[in-house]
Amino acid sequence: MAEAPHRPFRASILEKPWRWLDERYHLDDVVDFVRHKEIPIGGHAVIWYYFGGIALFFFTVQIVTGILLLMYYEAGENTSYESMKFLVGKVPFGWLIRSIHCWSAHLMVIAVLVHMFSVFFLRSYRKPRELTWMTGFGLLGLVLTFGFSGYLLPWNELSYFATAVGTDSMKSIPYVGEWLLEVLRGGKEVSIRTLHRFFALHVCALPIATFGLVAFHMVLVQRQGMAAPEAHDDTAASKLGAMRFFPNFAMRDVLLWVLCMNILAILAVWLPHGPGIPGMEWNIGDKADPLKPAYPGIKPEWYFLWVYQMLKEFPAHILGMEGPQACMFIASLLMAAWLLVPVLNRSSQRGRKSPAFEDFGVAVVLFLAFLTLKAWDLGVHVPHGEDPAAKPELVQIINRNSAGVIMLLGLGITVLRRMWYGASHFAFTAIALLQAILHGFVGLSYLAASGACTLLFGVAVAFHARRARRERLAAACLLGCLLFSRPSAAQEPQAAAQAGNQMPVEKWPEDFRKLFDANENGKPIVPPEAQAFFRRLPGHAQTLFFSGVESGLLSSPAQLASLLSLDLDDRKIELLLSDNCVLCHTNPDMQSDETLFRLRDGDPVEREKDPYRHLDVREIVSDVHFRQGLMCAGCHGGSPAGTEMDDEIYERWPEASKRKADRTWVPEFCTVRCHANAEFMQRFNPSLPVDQMLKYRESHHGRLLLGKKDSKAAQCVSCHGVHGIRSPESPVSSVNAANIPATCGKCHADPQYMSGYTLSDGTTPIPTDQLEKYRKSVHGLALLQKHDMGAPACNDCHGNHAALPPEVGHIAQVCRTCHVVNGTLFDGSPHKKAFIAHRWPECETCHGKHDIKKTNDEMLAVAQPTSICDPCHRDYGKPLCTETTALFYNSITQVREAGEEIERAAGELAEMGLEVDDLRFGVSGLRDSLLQSRSLIHSFSRTDFSKPYETGMKTAAELRAEVDRMRGEYSFRRNWLIVSTLFITLFAVLLYMRIRLADKQGGYRPPGAA
Template structure:
């Protein structure tokens, strides 16, 4: 018989064609003839992956590549809508998230994929480290992996700024600011990164070009090289012997289809997880450095609020920079920190060269323990940067408080100790490891810093000294490693004292120029004060000594001059002067006044004339507190003691002119009528004189005071109990009204007035204008409970009125019934205007009722409540209407009440619902804008009650109802959108899960056909 095939048979498939008999057979043949794909097929069919006990870690490289592809795909979709620019970046992102269909999902997936890519990349690198997959000949593969890690971190850092929101702007400013600490080129490098000295729109343009052009090209090139090296050299086989000494069982798996299908299954799992995270947490997990809610648009002119942190993978650098003092080993603190970070990264990079045991296919427990120690080291810093155990509000930084900072360090130390104990137990019991020196030192560092309370650098220095001792004992017979021991010992000895000293004091603000005078050149009279002892202990504290040494030579010479003149002759006097909270310039002014030097010297003054720190509020001479004298606004403006008391600052004794200016002590304390004239005639009523110091201050205070009730009592009736200048402003220690501790600061003024008006004993005998009714003394207590008092004293709202808001300042008078409304309308203009056009205006005038006080009261004014309307038990309408008006008035009041309450309750209900939608990850900015319109409509409706016109009120209520309907519709749509998201997530998750199950079954089927073999 002939061996030739029958003519009826079709052409035979080419050997090696992976698609015989399918529709892809001929296209494959066409491509194979041109590109020789058979070679690739043969390579894939014969490629095998070594298996050991660590096979699971092989897949993280592929997972990282999967997240990178997801970022590229979603990044291209984002780029279709993103418009870089100061007026378009934030706006385009808001449009994308709030308007573009599924735009929120695209951005959420992109952000989640970026963080997950870095996590899996770090896990992949750690797995390569612990499995020793970097050993010969794969050193270059390790280096390319490090390069990819650097590119991934740069990707995340550059993309963070692109939305141009507040958080990203300030975090970028914090992150880039560290660059200027690089020696020599730091400032230049900073301006290259930012496009100028500050973060600006030029920074955005540069980061945009870097993120969408430069980095993708560099990453694609490096990924290609990395994959080429892996395919060329194959995956690293596990070390033949584990750390416990037992030999490993080594097997091989075919790359295709066995390994590839497993890789694909893990991709499917990651896709499912990514979909769930993107829908349920569209703005991130909500921890510092891992949140991407758009929030508020960036304002380059706004100040940065405390607590700003970079992204989570840079937190350890951020925290390490905070741990260094301002100067260290002759370098600036940030420079020394960056040098240490560079050294650590350099050691990590050359691990393939340093780990000689791994290069010889032997376990290297020391380097494995080094890797565990690095993880614990970085984790401790990150937990501290996260303020572990605290959940501060925006703008709050608990680490700024030393007590809270120590609590944070303790919490971080306990967490790291718990994890470290688990790792040590696992490695000892399961992996049979016996080397724990390095990881134990990291745990010791956490104990010393977090639990014992040593500074971070001191704890680090102690641990380095212990490490040097361990290495010295280990390497005693290896002289070639002596250099490493010496370096560690030197670092330990440097860090421990530096950390114990803590942060070096910064130069005093307002420092006077000039070189410090060395102690050898100090005069003997001053040196005697410097060395004085009391009860065997130095009089001068260490803080006082440190401050004097920090002074410029000019300030030190003023101290020397005082000591040589004898005006500065007491060690305690020197201690008091050196501990004043003033800058160098103000202290120089103080020392140039001999009056201060003389009256602060306990050797020359008795208690009634001695300037010294006075803590006791019951001290009859507390007005002689030296700290108050130094803080006085007159002193700080250059008006010294002689400005009021006479003489000159250079006088060394009291002159006759000083005694002649002042009344006798008994006279001036019994009759206080001289005080207003003394303060105003020479100074505060003299325009030419005041122009020299503060031209903004008015010079008519005396004219106003003469017309006030206080001035009438003091100047006309010679009642010295009446308030005058010193009663309100004080004697020494007078401060500007804007100072928070000024007696006439708005928040302190009620207490200042209350010193008299809240004292029944002091106010005894004073009556109202009728001459019979005693003046009440409960005004301060009532005011504290009022809406104005709560706003000013509790919420620190300086727009709320204090006593002077209604009664006036220097012209303080009790407002009469006819003038109360004029006082109120200074703030509540709209309500007063509406009342003027109402029928109630005529009725109130006819009855002689005060317009505002009738309904709202005076000192105890409560926040207006809707229940004041209508005819309920809290109503203020019904009592008057029942007595003076027709029944229709009560009906109108009930209508006002029902309408306002309807808008109010709907506003509260919708506000709650919008907050719940925001917590679920919905974009709610438009909802809040409409909610603000509803609030405005509610406020207008409440305000129009003062018109007492049902028709005018009805117009405002109808407008509010229209806004309410619009908001209800928007909230309904948002709820439907959220339900659609959940439904879509459920369906997509089920589909992906089903595909994953089918893929798993396929893997089981393929494995049963073979593909896994033992090493020959």
């Protein structure tokens, strides 16, 4: 007799609605199917069955929290970041929703990966479930794409540059890479169009595709059932256990969902910005700025780190392919092999064990783990914004640490497999461990270690595959390499065609070819790099070299090597080779060392000792005059086309012995013909002033040189150099702001050179410790170490061409150039009259000259060694002066300590996961009050000083109240987390007890039961 259908909701209020639905949709059939569906149970842990459901739970959480976030998020260049800040900081529980969304995304990836590897190792992909495996692989791809597309949506600095790095790998895909990159980004670069495309992809396209594929995947699971554990004989098959899908299996699924919800809540509250490891951090941070350079060491999400690290390990070109192309090709092969596992594993399809594939899965885990650990910079901590890859010693530590972890992990898995499961195949695991040893401990490069292991891999494949299959596999790999190398190989002819117009080698003049191919001791005199550079030159530039050889001025292979090694563009080559002076003076066969232009390489210290260092040919082509088209004849006279030294050259310059002993001719030589001639300078640089000579005559240097005929005094060449003159904006220019102290110090820091010079009193020798003091001063540290180009150097205080030593009355005016407010306050203070009466310099008296130290509040401390006020107040002041100083010191200390206290509290609250931007903005206001208070000290007025002090203390009180409120909020979060965790845990315990009761009532048959 047939079993009567089970009707839910009997004798309840829902019975009639259920009957109404059942009459129309036959729901009793579904109930009957669910009640009779059984899950096979074998000897392995049942927990692996539930990770698919866990992944589905996290996906559901993603959808729900994503919808809630979408209610406030606005995609746009000026709204994305701002809406996220508003959501996290202002919307009630907005921080919690975003934290749950981020954590569930990462946990979903972990669940999908664990689910896929459990299916692999249990061989649940075997016939007839091949398509189920492939749809699961497709779902993994969609999940990873979800993470990648959502990463950009906050539009912050980290997500912007990580997306730029991630999408940049797209262009390495052969044939369609550039097109795909533009489609994905909406242009050449990551921009607001990229954000809009990622937003549409994340909230529309991917959810629809995922829902469809999940539904198809679940239909396949229901149609084919869960894979029974492998049984190799009838006896083993009869010992398999079973579990009813409902309620036994379903309640276990719900129990794990409850536990996952509990874990998710704990993580979301305790770590709202992630654990802080690379690829798992979602603090909003700073807004994206496309114009800002990316800081080094930026990394993608953790599940893409293995690809990121692979790309770093590949050189620019390898085996006829571009490095990124080769990397993506190998990664694609690995993913294709993983997709086709059900097809490749023939043994499992026939019901036999496949120990080689099981071992291959372990090797894949070790391979991915090794690359991920290296990308995590394991065992090395560097400051934010630095890349340890730039330091070889840190790279070695990372490689060694990562290899050590992989060794321990691999050996642990091997022992477990051998002792617990009786495994006997470890070839692939051994290859993965060997790669880690060769790379991490032996010191081979990653590719070299991989190459050695690939040979062993080939041997292993040959051992486990039949000959015909092996030949087909080799042919396919060879064909793939040829196809994927074609784009990179085709780029060279295309680039050559674009350059075009090169002179064919067979048409080169014979005399030139002799120079070009000349050898010395079996090595080419013209280096291969220089030869390749010449071949890339346009034909008209190559012809200039041929003409030089024909004229006889280019007759030395060393001369040709020197000129080609400059690596100039064709315009500069035309300037250089059209001047016979250059051709003649670069020819070692025609010139002695004292007139020879050549490459003067070597140790920089030794180069400084070289008396002919100004004849370095690199300096000549870098000269600002050369870049403007002014060649040798501009200063030395003669004609660039001339082949002989004419009379004008000798007439324009003093004789060598005179011009070196008497330097009074230099300023007029540089200015009268050029730099003081407005009409002449209009042709080259109209913005450059032409009054340098007028200023120089009035300067101290000019008076010494032109008035007293002292040739040791600085003139044009002393500061600007000879042939290597650069614009002041050039970082290597001797008159660049950062180099001015060293330029002045060549003379003023040399006691021997400055011997005999005195100060304005005529008796005190000029000190030579200014440079040493300046380097330690607040200005020197800012300019030379922090590279603050706004910090003053020698010329900012003393002047440039009109350099004069400042008198006592001038010092305040020099300082007021920058410190305007302090100077104005001092003018209205009672100290002004006292300083004038005593003829004290206003700023220097308290702050010093070249050794100005960074000011600090302890300078006001009464009766302390650090005080700069006490010495004067004791000798000249009244008790009120000391009282005022004490008031200033105590007030400033209070404001400063309040700011430090609140700043520390903000840091602690930020670590707790609270949004502290408003708090830190308030601290900046408090800092402004502190700066105003410090500045108003120069007024020496209690009334003026009290205003910013009172404002600061009021701000501090408000911020302290805000800190207390935020700490209360954190306590609220923590306490209610504990309460909710207890309730969820209690529910989980009750559910577990209900599961035990259902098992006892039937529906669960353990393995081996009768």
